[in-house]
Amino acid sequence: MGFGGNGFAGASLEHFRFAAWAPAWAAAPPLRGAVRLTSGSSPKVRRSFGRHGDGKAWAEGIALECLNLVLKNGKVPAPCPLFRCRLSSARLESKRRASGRLHMYFGVDYYPEHWVYPYGGTPENPEACWAEDIALMQEAGFNVVRMGEFTWGLLEPEEGKYDFAWMRRVMDLMHQAGIRVILATPTAAPPLWLTRKHPEILPLDESGLTRHPGTRRAVCLCSDAFWDYSKRIVTAMARALGDHPALLAWQIDNAIGGHDTEESFNEASREEWHLWLKAKYETIQRLNEALGLRHWGQIVSDWDEVPMPQRAPAPHNPGLVLDWRRFCSDTIVQYVRMQAELLRQLTPHAPVTTNLKPAVFRFDHFDLAEVLDFVGIESAAVLRPRSAETAFDIDLLRSLKKTGIRTPDGETGFWVLEHKAGHVTWQDLNSLVRPGVLRLFTYQLISRGADAILFFRWRQPRFGPEQFHGAVFSHHRRKENRVFREICQIGEEIKLLAPVLKGTHVVAEVAILFSHDNDWALQEPTHPNRHFHLRDHLRLIYTALHDRNIPVEFARPSEDLTRYKLVFAPSLFLLSSAEAEMLKYYVQNGGTLVGTFCTGLVDEHHVAPDTGYPRELTDLFGLEVLEFDALPPDEENHLSFKGGFQTSHLHSARIWCDIIEPKGCQILATYTKDFYAGKPAITLHPYGNGRAIYIGTLSGPAFYADLVNWLRSLCGIHPLLKVPEAVEVSLRQKDDVKVYFLLNHHNQQVRIQFLKPMHDYLTGTTLVGSYDLPPHGVLVLDEHPAPAKPA
Numbered sequence: 044m045g046f047g048g049n050g051f052a053g054a055s056l057e058h059f060r061f062a063a064w065a066p067a068w069a070a071a072p073p074l075r076g077a078v079r080l081t082s083g084s085s086p087k088v089r090r091s092f093g094r095h096g097d098g099k100a101w102a103e104g105i106a107l108e109c110l111n112l113v114l115k116n117g118k119v120p121a122p123c124p125l126f127r128c129r130l131s132s133a134r135l136e137s138k139r140r141a142s143g144r145l146h147m148y149f150g151v152d153y154y155p156e157h158w159v160y161p162y163g164g165t166p167e168n169p170e171a172c173w174a175e176d177i178a179l180m181q182e183a184g185f186n187v188v189r190m191g192e193f194t195w196g197l198l199e200p201e202e203g204k205y206d207f208a209w210m211r212r213v214m215d216l217m218h219q220a221g222i223r224v225i226l227a228t229p230t231a232a233p234p235l236w237l238t239r240k241h242p243e244i245l246p247l248d249e250s251g252l253t254r255h256p257g258t259r260r261a262v263c264l265c266s267d268a269f270w271d272y273s274k275r276i277v278t279a280m281a282r283a284l285g286d287h288p289a290l291l292a293w294q295i296d297n298a299i300g301g302h303d304t305e306e307s308f309n310e311a312s313r314e315e316w317h318l319w320l321k322a323k324y325e326t327i328q329r330l331n332e333a334l335g336l337r338h339w340g341q342i343v344s345d346w347d348e349v350p351m352p353q354r355a356p357a358p359h360n361p362g363l364v365l366d367w368r369r370f371c372s373d374t375i376v377q378y379v380r381m382q383a384e385l386l387r388q389l390t391p392h393a394p395v396t397t398n399l400k401p402a403v404f405r406f407d408h409f410d411l412a413e414v415l416d417f418v419g420i421e422s423a424a425v426l427r428p429r430s431a432e433t434a435f436d437i438d439l440l441r442s443l444k445k446t447g448i449r450t451p452d453g454e455t456g457f458w459v460l461e462h463k464a465g466h467v468t469w470q471d472l473n474s475l476v477r478p479g480v481l482r483l484f485t486y487q488l489i490s491r492g493a494d495a496i497l498f499f500r501w502r503q504p505r506f507g508p509e510q511f512h513g514a515v516f517s518h519h520r521r522k523e524n525r526v527f528r529e530i531c532q533i534g535e536e537i538k539l540l541a542p543v544l545k546g547t548h549v550v551a552e553v554a555i556l557f558s559h560d561n562d563w564a565l566q567e568p569t570h571p572n573r574h575f576h577l578r579d580h581l582r583l584i585y586t587a588l589h590d591r592n593i594p595v596e597f598a599r600p601s602e603d604l605t606r607y608k609l610v611f612a613p614s615l616f617l618l619s620s621a622e623a624e625m626l627k628y629y630v631q632n633g634g635t636l637v638g639t640f641c642t643g644l645v646d647e648h649h650v651a652p653d654t655g656y657p658r659e660l661t662d663l664f665g666l667e668v669l670e671f672d673a674l675p676p677d678e679e680n681h682l683s684f685k686g687g688f689q690t691s692h693l694h695s696a697r698i699w700c701d702i703i704e705p706k707g708c709q710i711l712a713t714y715t716k717d718f719y720a721g722k723p724a725i726t727l728h729p730y731g732n733g734r735a736i737y738i739g740t741l742s743g744p745a746f747y748a749d750l751v752n753w754l755r756s757l758c759g760i761h762p763l764l765k766v767p768e769a770v771e772v773s774l775r776q777k778d779d780v781k782v783y784f785l786l787n788h789h790n791q792q793v794r795i796q797f798l799k800p801m802h803d804y805l806t807g808t809t810l811v812g813s814y815d816l817p818p819h820g821v822l823v824l825d826e827h828p829a830p831a832k833p834a
Contacts, residue, residue, distance in 0.1 A: 148495035150187035184534025192227035196234035207283035223291035231297035246307030285390035300404035334362035362649035401436035412443035424484035456494035465513015479819035490773035490784035547775035572673035587747035631731030665708035665728030701739030
């Protein structure tokens with residue numbers, strides 16, 4: 044856990060209500076509303092409170108008091124958990140459950156409801172297709188399936204009339220075949236009888252128009268009726284199927300927040316929104332002041348007057364919109380929490396997760412990961428043009444949950460619940476995935492920490508909106524299918540690798556900071572330059588690290604960063620006081636921080652400082668940003684470098700140029716054009732035992748390559764292996780065991796020079812000297828030669 048501008052981010056109120064940190068704080072008043080997160084609370088009140096709600100000022104005050112003690116005394120007051128939010132690698136290792144795993148979970152997403160007569164089977168045996176499918180799954184080496192996420196209307200065809208028998212029959216067949224089952228709760232697609240009876244659950248868009256039923260995700264998550272019916276189906280499903288020996292884990296819902304359903308503007312949403320604001324601000328005066336509603340005279344005198352940010356002639360107050368985003372996120376998190384708590388009560392042996400995409404939906408993925416036992420993800424890696432793009436997504440998702448992980452197999456990695464086995468249906472052009480590419484990206488997932496792989500999907504359905512979505516099998520189920528044969532190869536290889544990978548994990552010395560609050564704030568139309576996109580900035584930095592085979596994690600600014608040698612803090616436009624103090628603590632204790640333009644322009648309420656930019660960090664960076672110039676995409680300035688920063692190109696300054704007044708910092712580069720020619724563009728400032736680097740502009744890929752090369756030398760960071768640029772290298776390790784993955788993402792072979800013998804796990808041979816890695820080829824290596832064969 045960590046803390047941020049909205050209180051202790053990611054920690055439930057019970058952490059603060061009942062944890063005795065230090066005697067000095069024992070007498071502090073309990074957080075008003077702490078009871079809201081207890082299991083006995085009503086869902087309506089529970090939904091009105093989240094990470095961003097009541098008690099923020101009290102929690103932040105304690106956070107700052109703890110930090111002040113740390114900064115003053117140089118140590119953390121025991122037993123304060125503040126800086127124990129991440130266990131060291133050694134402690135993580137000791138926490139792993141001794142699972143004795145000699146296999147890896149490897150499987151597929153299966154929809155048995157699609158393969159009954161007349162679409163499969165026979166009139167005499169309508170379910171005959173299931174046994175045939177399972178026999179082929181065994182041939183592929185599958186030992187796990189996911190089922191059930193869109194079956195509510197089949198499991199409960201009429202209100203209160205359940206039919207779980209057919210699902211239990213499928214699970215019986217899976218169990219007989221040695222295949223475990225991840226059951227998904229079916230709340231992503233409510234049945235039509237429910238929307239007919241309760242049309243108020245249908246979401247209204249920002250214009251007040253109804254989004255109609257007949258598909259998935261047609262729900263308002265603030266609806267009490269939808270919550271009640273969700274509880275009923277989840278409870279009934281867990282009671283009917285939770286005792287089945289095939290049950291391995293639960294997936295909650297499916298792609299929650301998808302199809303732009305993170306928010307709805309129903310009357311129920313309005314009621315919950317007002318309760319949420321009242322819990323957070325307590326008084327109307329505090330609300331008006333915190334959000335700056337004096338602008339355009341939009342102050343309120345009653346909670347019921349606070350608008351939802353619906354379609355309007357002009358932009359809404361950005362502080363209000365930011366709180367709306369937080370409210371919608373908290374609603375999603377509490378909905379998932381409700382299901383998770385139900386399932387843990389009814390089936391405590393089965394961990395819970397859900398399938399997450401790489402932070403493309405507007406809710407706080409870090410918050411959501413905290414209510415799960417382990418992270419499950421979706422991967423559309425086969426659709427990405429560059430390996431760095433897919434690696435970015437994987438590393439971001441892996442980073443969502445770093446402690447408190449409880450997987451079905453006792454490991455500490457993430458699970459891939461949907462790995463696209465082929466093309467998709469939502470692009471303008473849905474090309475086939477080329478031979479070898481699926482295997483390549485499967486290994487990229489494993490190399491970056493995946494402990495289970497499930498392909499989406501088993502077979503193309505003969506009907507429905509996903510009729511031509513890629514799958515392991517096409518409509519005609521032929522064993523000669525090339526995708527099936529490729530997956531069979533992967534299955535055989537995973538049997539070899541599973542014992543080697545047991546207990547291994549990814550270790551990173553570099554972190555990139557990312558917060559959803561900041562991301563949301565930068566999406567507002569009041570932003571100084573709409574051509575600037577935070578994700579593009581993050582990817583520029585990440586790609587430079589990836590291409591030099593330097594492992595990376597992502598973290599919130601509120602996390603303890605002391606485990607990292609190097610931290611990038613790109614464009615923290617929104618920065619709370621507590622986050623600023625965390626950055627100072629990191630640098631003061633020896634860390635190297637790289638901050639950038641567009642940092643510290645507003646606080647957590649979207650209010651700009653009157654003490655200079657970046658707010659509360661001018662002393663850390665030894666400078667003040669006086670102005671910032673927004674450049675159109677077709678214009679650029681240039682950089683002139685000084686000192687030891689070696690460059691390979693003439694580097695541009697694009698999109699955004701901070702005009703910097705130095706206050707004790709060393710100048711590394713200046714602008715060459717316009718009225719601020721000669722002004723600092725890049726600076727370095729010693730602070731405590733560390734250093735803070737500030738980059739006041741955006742540049743191109745070549746600059747970030749030079750930057751990473753310079754920082755590697757500065758921080759003592761080394762690439763995993765020396766290989767040609769075309770080869771991606773990843774590492775999983777445990778104690779003295781190091782497993783290297785070398786992936787060729789190109790269509791031609793790449794020659795690699797091994798200066799010392801390396802053992803290839805997939806072939807059992809020793810590689811030394813020159814080796815030609817074929818197109819889309821994979822090597823899994825360690826530094827120990829293969830044992831000599833007996834004569």
